[in-house]
Amino acid sequence: MDKRTVDKLIEEHYSSLPPTLQRAARFAIDNPKSIALNSMRAVAAEAGLQPSAMHRLARQLGFDGYEALRSVYRDWLAQGAGTFAQRATVLQQRGTRDKAESLVQELVHSDCGNLQSMLEPTTLDAIRSACDVLASAPHIYVAGLRSLFPAAFYFNYACSMFQHNTTLLSGIAGTFADDLRRAGPDDALLVFSYEPYARDAVSALRFARERGLRIVSITDSVLSPIAAQATALIVAANATPSLFPSVVPALSIAQTLVALLVARGGRASLQEIEKSEAQLREFAVYLK
Structure with a gap:
């Protein structure tokens, strides 16, 4: 019950x-x-x-x-x-x-349910709509604050392997929204935000909307302050007994959007990935 x-x-x-x-x-x-x-x-x-x-x-x-x-x-x-x-x-x-085992089981069970909800028809449609927006955008700005920064960072990092039109709003030295000054109509803002909603994320969305950007929002409710103005809205379940709402669904959505963009990228994306791998080898980034 x-x-x-x-x-x-x-x-x-x-x-x-x-x-x-x-x-x-x-x-x-x-x-x-x-x-x-x-x-x-x-x-x-x-x-x-x-x-x-x-x-x-x-x-x-x-x-x-x-x-x-x-x-x-x-x-x-x-x-x-x-x-x-x-x-x-x-x-x-x-x-x-x-026992610890009971808590671990509940954590895993919760996230399995969160991820399973991504397969609901309305969520799949939302993911497809989000990919359409991102694939057609001249430039993509990415925002995810506090516990959701990993999802934003992953999206930006992975996209940098095969395209050169993403900017992570990192907030280093208090410059969170500075890069949005260069944003123009038809660009996109991809924003991750859960309750309690970060003030800067909401402000960035409002500014981006005023500049004519299309908004892709990944959030936890249709009543979220970043939901109403979204061009594409993905509502992610984030239930967990842990301290913060689960970041696993947001990371999964970030991975899914990257995979869909790669799948649409054609030969040009493959060439960029090959160049990125060659550069990583030159700097010996990974152990052989």
Whole structure:
């Protein structure tokens, strides 16, 4: 059972609950993070109720007791609903009762689900649309801040092997958006951003849109501030019990877009890749 199901159960049962349990149910709806993070006694005190009220509510909803109900809220919080400190708190709380193997399994399972969602028809269509935008752009500017910088860096780095029209907005020495001054109509901005959304990423998108650039947004929700103005929008699931939202889907999308661009590149791309490999050999970048 997940939190959405619990919310529906509360809605269905609310009118038939006695007044005390209605107060407990209302508190659970309004304060889910408190349920996830605190003991039954602490939650009851915050709600102005006796601890037994929270236990009775859990039983009324079909759980064995408060801790079983709390585990649903704890899983919901761990999957991305909380602040970094709250997510870390959940990790530490589970660390006392779960073996490392259990956490590893959950991490891998979450990312398998995230990646599987890329195969949904709407996501595949979005990826194709994004590739169309990028393939036709005279120049591609790439932005990904903080934990999503690896996805932006990978896209720019891999593209540099076979084309010479990408610029990574790296932010070195505070110059994040400086390169956008040279951007013009029909260029593209590829931007990666998850909640909490980096202010500079949103500002860069707004500036790029005003300059007539086409926007390819990889984000976590259609309600994201970088979603509404996108020419092509890829919504990436990023659930994980880890500290930050998972970067694995964003990296996978970056790899996929690069692969699609190579596949479209024809002989010219192959020649550029051969030149890049020759240059890497000349500098002995890799061990033989």
